[in-house]
Amino acid sequence: MPTRRDVLVSSLATASLPMVLRRTAAAQQPPVQSNASIKTAGLGAIRAVTLTAPDLHVAQVAWTQYMEYRLVAQGRVSKAAAAAWDAPTIAGRPYIVLGPKSGERTFLRFIQQPNTDAGSDVSTFGWSATEITVQNTDALYERLKSSPFKVTGPPGPIPTYSYLRAMQAIGPSGERLNLTWITEPRPDLAAAQSFVGRCFITVLTAPDLPKTLDFYRVTFGNSASPIRQLPSLTLSVVTLAEGAKIEVDQSAPGAHSRPRPAGGLPPGVAVVSFDCSRFDPLTDRFIHPPHSDGLEPFRGRSVASLRGPADELIELLQT
Numbered sequence: 001m002p003t004r005r006d007v008l009v010s011s012l013a014t015a016s017l018p019m020v021l022r023r024t025a026a027a028q029q030p031p032v033q034s035n036a037s038i039k040t041a042g043l044g045a046i047r048a049v050t051l052t053a054p055d056l057h058v059a060q061v062a063w064t065q066y067m068e069y070r071l072v073a074q075g076r077v078s079k080a081a082a083a084a085w086d087a088p089t090i091a092g093r094p095y096i097v098l099g100p101k102s103g104e105r106t107f108l109r110f111i112q113q114p115n116t117d118a119g120s121d122v123s124t125f126g127w128s129a130t131e132i133t134v135q136n137t138d139a140l141y142e143r144l145k146s147s148p149f150k151v152t153g154p155p156g157p158i159p160t161y162s163y164l165r166a167m168q169a170i171g172p173s174g175e176r177l178n179l180t181w182i183t184e185p186r187p188d189l190a191a192a193q194s195f196v197g198r199c200f201i202t203v204l205t206a207p208d209l210p211k212t213l214d215f216y217r218v219t220f221g222n223s224a225s226p227i228r229q230l231p232s233l234t235l236s237v238v239t240l241a242e243g244a245k246i247e248v249d250q251s252a253p254g255a256h257s258r259p260r261p262a263g264g265l266p267p268g269v270a271v272v273s274f275d276c277s278r279f280d281p282l283t284d285r286f287i288h289p290p291h292s293d294g295l296e297p298f299r300g301r302s303v304a305s306l307r308g309p310a311d312e313l314i315e316l317l318q319t
Contacts, residue, residue, distance in 0.1 A: 041282050043220035044275030045242040046106050047298065047317055048097075049130050049199050052113040052267050053173035056096050059110045062148040062172045063098050067196040072107060073097040073296030080291040084305045085271060085313055089263035097296055102194035106244075109295060115174050115267050124205065124258035125251060125310040127269035131178040131201035133192035137167045140179060140196065148172035155181075174268060178203075190243030201237075201245045202272045206310040209234060209250040215309045216246070219282070224248075241275065257311055266313065271305070276316035279304060290318070 053059045056074075063069040074096045082091035095111045108130075134140050137155040144151055153168030163184040169177045178201070182191045190200040206212040213224045216238050225237045234250040260266045279290060279302065286304045294303035294317070302318040 041220050041279065041316070042277035043216065043222050043240060043316075044277065044319060045240055046199055046202060046244045046272065046274055048107045048109050048271075048273035048295075048315070049127075049202060049269060050109040050111060050265075050271035050273070050315075051130075051173060051175050052115055052265055052270050053110040054112070054114050055173075056094055056110055056112050058148065059171070059173050060096055060098065063108070066143055066147045066149060068101045068194060069098040069108070069196065070101060071096060072099045075296065077111060077295070078293050080288075080293050081295055081303075083288040084286075084291060084294075084303065084315070085265060086287045086305075087263060087265045089261070090265055095295060099297075100192075100194050100196060100198050102192075102197060104193055104198040105297075106198035106200075107297065108199070109271075110173065111265065111270070113261070113264055113267070123252060123255045125207055125255060126205065126258045126266055126312045127202060127272055128205045128249075129176040129178055129203035130199050130269060131180060131203065131247075132199050133190055133197035134179050134181050135192045135195050135197070137165050137179055137181040141167055144169060149177075176268070188243070200243055201247055202269070203247045203249060204308075204310055204312055205249050205251050205255065207251050207255065208309065209236060209248055212248050212309045213238065219285075220276075266311075271313040271315050273298070273315040273317055275319045277319050279316065279318050282306060282316070 060071060077090050077093050077095055079091045082088050090111060093112050095109060097107050097109050099107045141151060141155050149169045149171055151167060151169050155165055155167040158164040158166060163182060163186065165181040165183055167179050169179060171177060182189050209227060213236055216222045222238050227234060227236045236248050238246040238248060258266050285306045287306060290302045290304040292300055292302055294301065298317050303315065305313055305315045308314050
């Protein structure tokens with residue numbers, strides 16, 4: 001089974017150097033390309049990562065004190081939002097929305113729900129980790145030593161890519177984090193605009209990597225990098241807008257669906273929200289008809305959700 005260091009190295013290496021991937025494509029499966037003849041919906045930038053948390057106060061204090069995130073909104077989940085996620089028991093549960101100090105419009109949303117170990121289990125399918133840009137991993141590492149965040153991989157350079165320095169941590173709600181410092185300006189990478197910036201990569205563990213890439217190509221029209229075979233991991237990266245990406249990892253043997261409480265959300269990374277240019281090609285795939293009372297800060301926009309091939313919950317915000 002791949003270690004978190006393997007996943008981090010592969011994520012950063014693949015996400016940041018598409019030219020390197022193309023040079024090695026002859027020894028790999030050809031990249032999945034968008035088909036212009038397919039009527040697609042257009043998956044855009046990441047706008048929110050929704051996580052479950054047993055204690056919202058603990059999550060808020062940790063992220064505002066140590067990550068310098070700001071409280072953007074708080075409230076209770078509406079029946080429409082819960083229905084869109086096929087999670088009726090979440091209706092009425094409290095939530096908070098946190099965002100980076102820079103004001104970048106990609107957020108973390110924590111919804112109160114008792115967590116289980118399944119939320120941080122790398123052997124389950126679905127959204128598995130959140131990768132966030134930071135301005136200095138060494139300074140962040142020193143700050144997190146006496147914090148509720150547990151560092152699982154101290155800062156270190158990514159082999160071959162001297163301009164990347166990364167670390168790993170688990171947050172107080174069990175959230176699995178990759179924290180990446182882009183030490184030199186790069187036109188293809190989303191450098192942090194505050195001490196801790198925004199989520200720019202979400203990691204998805206899938207039972208069938210080619211099938212998953214095909215789903216994102218056919219459904220949304222988003223292309224992907226060539227499939228890469230690393231010593232302990234097979235992956236590809238789906239390209240989004242604004243420097244954002246989805247890293248899709250082939251699950252290890254023995255992986256299984258993530259258990260979720262009856263009527264609740266998948267523990268851990270429960271939902272990822274994206275801008276979407278068109279809803280009409282997807283109407284027959286939505287879990288529930290679109291609604292306009294989504295969680296802040298997107299209230300008023302048309303919102304709907306569907307499941308992906310790894311049973312991942314994909315929330316779409318119509319642009």
